[in-house]
Amino acid sequence: MSDVDGVGTAEPAVEVRGLARVYDRGRGRNSRQITALDRIDLTVARGEIRGLLGPNGAGKTTLCKILCTVLLPSAGSARVLGHDVTADPVAVKKSVGVVFGGDRGLYGRLDARANLNLWGALHGVHGAALHRQVDALLERVGLADRAEERVDGFSRGMKQRLHLARGMVADPQVLLLDEPTSGMDPVAAHDFRSLVEQLRLEGRTVLLTTHDMAEAEAVCDQVTLMDKGTLLATERPSELSAGLSSLESVEAEDVPESAVGEISELSGVADVKRLSAGRLRVDTESSDVTRQVLQVLVNAGVTSLGTVRPSLEDVYLHYIGRRGMAVRS
Amino acid sequence: MRVFTAAFRFQLALARRKPDTVHVLVTAPLFTLVFVSIGVHAHRPDFTASAVLAPVLMSLWSLALLTAGDLISQDRNRGTLEAIVATPARFATVVLGRLTAVASVALVCFAESWLVAWSCFGVVLTIAHPLVFVSCLVCSSLAMAGTASLLSAAFVLMPSARVLQNTLTYPFYLLGGLLVPVAELPGWLRPLSRLVFLSWSSDLLRASVSGPAGHWWTALAAIVGLGVAGAVSGALLIGAILRRVRRTGTLALT
Amino acid sequence: MSALTSSFHVVRYSAANAVADFRATYTWRSWTFGWLGRMLAQVTFFATMGLALHSSASAHYLVVGNSVMTCVVEAMTVVTSSAWERRQGTLPLLAASPARLIWVFFGRSLQWPVSGTVTSLVALLGLGPLFGVTWSPGQVPVLVGLVLLTAVSTYCVGLFLAAFVLSASNARNIVSNVGYLVMMAICGVQVPVSFWPDWVGVVAQSLPLTHTLAAVRGVAAHAGAGDIALRAGWAVLAGACWLGAAAVAFTRLQIHARRNGHFSFAE
Numbered sequence: 001m002s003d004v005d006g007v008g009t010a011e012p013a014v015e016v017r018g019l020a021r022v023y024d025r026g027r028g029r030n031s032r033q034i035t036a037l038d039r040i041d042l043t044v045a046r047g048e049i050r051g052l053l054g055p056n057g058a059g060k061t062t063l064c065k066i067l068c069t070v071l072l073p074s075a076g077s078a079r080v081l082g083h084d085v086t087a088d089p090v091a092v093k094k095s096v097g098v099v100f101g102g103d104r105g106l107y108g109r110l111d112a113r114a115n116l117n118l119w120g121a122l123h124g125v126h127g128a129a130l131h132r133q134v135d136a137l138l139e140r141v142g143l144a145d146r147a148e149e150r151v152d153g154f155s156r157g158m159k160q161r162l163h164l165a166r167g168m169v170a171d172p173q174v175l176l177l178d179e180p181t182s183g184m185d186p187v188a189a190h191d192f193r194s195l196v197e198q199l200r201l202e203g204r205t206v207l208l209t210t211h212d213m214a215e216a217e218a219v220c221d222q223v224t225l226m227d228k229g230t231l232l233a234t235e236r237p238s239e240l241s242a243g244l245s246s247l248e249s250v251e252a253e254d255v256p257e258s259a260v261g262e263i264s265e266l267s268g269v270a271d272v273k274r275l276s277a278g279r280l281r282v283d284t285e286s287s288d289v290t291r292q293v294l295q296v297l298v299n300a301g302v303t304s305l306g307t308v309r310p311s312l313e314d315v316y317l318h319y320i321g322r323r324g325m326a327v328r329s
Numbered sequence: 330m331r332v333f334t335a336a337f338r339f340q341l342a343l344a345r346r347k348p349d350t351v352h353v354l355v356t357a358p359l360f361t362l363v364f365v366s367i368g369v370h371a372h373r374p375d376f377t378a379s380a381v382l383a384p385v386l387m388s389l390w391s392l393a394l395l396t397a398g399d400l401i402s403q404d405r406n407r408g409t410l411e412a413i414v415a416t417p418a419r420f421a422t423v424v425l426g427r428l429t430a431v432a433s434v435a436l437v438c439f440a441e442s443w444l445v446a447w448s449c450f451g452v453v454l455t456i457a458h459p460l461v462f463v464s465c466l467v468c469s470s471l472a473m474a475g476t477a478s479l480l481s482a483a484f485v486l487m488p489s490a491r492v493l494q495n496t497l498t499y500p501f502y503l504l505g506g507l508l509v510p511v512a513e514l515p516g517w518l519r520p521l522s523r524l525v526f527l528s529w530s531s532d533l534l535r536a537s538v539s540g541p542a543g544h545w546w547t548a549l550a551a552i553v554g555l556g557v558a559g560a561v562s563g564a565l566l567i568g569a570i571l572r573r574v575r576r577t578g579t580l581a582l583t
Numbered sequence: 584m585s586a587l588t589s590s591f592h593v594v595r596y597s598a599a600n601a602v603a604d605f606r607a608t609y610t611w612r613s614w615t616f617g618w619l620g621r622m623l624a625q626v627t628f629f630a631t632m633g634l635a636l637h638s639s640a641s642a643h644y645l646v647v648g649n650s651v652m653t654c655v656v657e658a659m660t661v662v663t664s665s666a667w668e669r670r671q672g673t674l675p676l677l678a679a680s681p682a683r684l685i686w687v688f689f690g691r692s693l694q695w696p697v698s699g700t701v702t703s704l705v706a707l708l709g710l711g712p713l714f715g716v717t718w719s720p721g722q723v724p725v726l727v728g729l730v731l732l733t734a735v736s737t738y739c740v741g742l743f744l745a746a747f748v749l750s751a752s753n754a755r756n757i758v759s760n761v762g763y764l765v766m767m768a769i770c771g772v773q774v775p776v777s778f779w780p781d782w783v784g785v786v787a788q789s790l791p792l793t794h795t796l797a798a799v800r801g802v803a804a805h806a807g808a809g810d811i812a813l814r815a816g817w818a819v820l821a822g823a824c825w826l827g828a829a830a831v832a833f834t835r836l837q838i839h840a841r842r843n844g845h846f847s848f849a850e
Binding site for chain 1: 678
């Protein structure tokens with residue numbers, strides 16, 4: 001893969017500065033403005049697999065649309081491999097592959113190969129190069145022996161794999177995967193993750209939007225949390241939890257009531273929850289407090305106990321609040 | 330009767346929201362423009378009646394055809410056909426009510442056609458026998474609804490109904506004597522033509538406009554008779570289909 | 584040069600879609616007895632009007648005009664089939680590709696002008712003689728060329744309208760029908776263009792059908808080759824202008840949608 005028309009490799013794959021997008025909705029007296037992206041800054045290094053995690057309406061898809069040039073920003077700038085999406089959309093289109101979830105976006109009456117041929121031609125690939133590329137991709141996504149079948153008859157997982165092949169037909173350096181596994185069964189989703197892993201090995205940059213914590217943890221180098229059009233944090237999946245040691249918790253079984261009372265009164269204890277089957281969970285605000293809690297429990301003769309690092313979900317809920325996955329109105 | 334009225338209103342509401350259904354209201358004036366221009370160019374004022382009336386019957390026919398085809402396949406797609414079948418209202422009544430609404434929308438086409446002939450060519454179509462004219466339009470609309478219920482049953486039974494739907498337009502305009510009276514068609518076509526209610530409607534409409542209405546009651550009886558025959562056979566067919574549905578439990582593969 | 588090659592390949596692979604759609608719509612039998620039969624009935628419907636007017640010249644005029652008209656009706660179906668792109672959810676992906684939309688859509692519905700050309704030729708050569716319009720074998724290649732030119736140049740008019748219908752896809756059938764009915768009225772299909780007021784004539788001159796139909800009538804009347812070539816030339820020019828206008832319309836659609844967020848992934 002050659003470097004795209006002389007842009008230095010020092011340029012990040014994606015560089016977003018003060019990016020905003022406002023939608024006008026309704027007409028006349030009912031018209032209102034909805035802020036989908038609120039002046040965000042984001043940098044994704046080359047070769048990185050970056051997760052964008054957030055509930056529906058967080059602004060993930062809006063960001064993807066701006067990066068693949070189907071939507072203009074209201075303010076700020078976005079560059080892909082150094083090309084500005086507003087000033088030089090054609091260069092951006094040439095270096096970006098788009099894949100979105102669901103089973104739309106393919107031509108159902110065409111077979112898999114004809115679909116890839118068309119999308120290849122649209123990206124300026126043709127002739128022997130196209131044939132080689134299409135063969136290789138069909139092999140890679142496991143559709144080589146179904147290549148001459150109409151896409152209408154494909155299962156959802158097969159369509160999704162064809163979608164990924166479609167996004168890669170022009171050999172893009174940057175891939176935008178927008179909720180690629182939505183609606184996939186677990187086996188297909190697992191296969192999909194190993195395909196993403198291959199993309200990493202090839203040095204491609206991937207921006208993956210999802211609201212699936214496990215998926216983000218499994219494949220991403222870094223995860224950016226989004227909500228209401230803003231970025232909350234960007235961390236490695238492990239660091240995101242570690243950095244939130246303030247959110248460490250202790251779990252223990254068969255805790256006497258007196259000890260529960262004592263723990264509740266410690267300063268720096270965020271929450272005490274009774275889980276099922278006599279289990280107690282204590283959220284603490286720092287490692288010091290965690291040590292104090294453990295001390296109280298040991299003194300009370302509790303033998304079954306341990307510290308629990310927050311899962312990505314806990315982190316997520318911490319940042320976004322207990323609103324969970326509710327869609328913003 | 331309440332069921333019939335409710336179905337009638339429902340179809341009207343549907344027609345307003347769906348531009349495709351009202352597209353005959355847009356195309357009818359253009360057809361008038363085409364037909365009247367041919368008559369005027371040929372200096373044949375006697376041709377005006379046909380030229381103004383043909384688009385009305387064409388609209389009536391194509392609209393009912395469109396609706397008959399869409400009615401059942403759309404209901405099937407939306408999964409509402411099963412729901413309608415399950416309601417106590419007689420299904421055939423629902424279909425007939427919805428189709429009658431469609432037919433009355435097409436009557437607006439006549440006003441449009443008349444206006445086009447007058448405003449673009451200064452041709453004023455006067456109606457010699459208004460009572461016969463109006464009775465003929467009303468009976469034709471009902472006959473159309475009856476015929477269309479037969480068509481919708483046929484469409485359910487035939488999977489390639491969409492292609493069929495497209496095919497049933499111009500051959501019937503020809504057979505129906507819309508522009509060229511049946512009397513001027515080749516002799517062997519006439520018996521066939523008389524089985525299509527449009528042929529009686531177009532003859533009677535022309536007669537009510539231009540001259541002696543003659544045996545107008547024979548024509549009216551033929552229109553109503555053919556309409557009723559269509560409605561009855563349609564209802565019987567739909568009934569048979571529904572019995573099969575209840576037995577096999579699904580419409581999905583019909 | 585390479586841009587031209589790329590555009591050619593886009594049209595070519597996009598045409599695969601046209602073939603697939605055509606196969607899904609018709610079998611050879613339903614095309615012959617369904618579509619072709621219906622179109623021949625349409626030509627007959629208008630041509631019998633000539634008989635009713637008791638004028639063989641009228642019948643002659645109407646059968647030629649309406650035979651050529653059939654490929655126009657079919658070419659204008661591009662307005663409807665372009666709107667299918669919206670239903671398939673492929674529009675945002677097309678917009679995200681570096682290719683120009685006009686070439687995608689040009690290839691996308693090519694089945695219509697091709698099928699329309701065959702329909703028109705069957706009507707001209709098969710139905711025409713029944714109404715007294717006969718052709719010599721030497722005239723047939725010229726007819727094939729002129730009918731193909733009619734279908735393709737009218738297809739370009741349809742593409743222009745398709746660009747607008749993409750953002751109002753509910754209106755697709757109305758726009759397609761109104762489009763061909765206007766052409767049927769003013770382009771010399773049923774009555775000469777000179778029948779209409781001058782300003783209508785000016786509009787008619789901008790439509791390729793007016794010129795190709797005049798050329799076909801010229802062939803029937805054994806007019807000189809130069810005259811026919813001139814008419815065909817005007818049709819080529821008109822078709823090219825409409826194609827250019829369609830390209831601009833598609834680009835504007837894309838710019839407008841990009842500004843207002845009309846390309847939705849989840850659609």
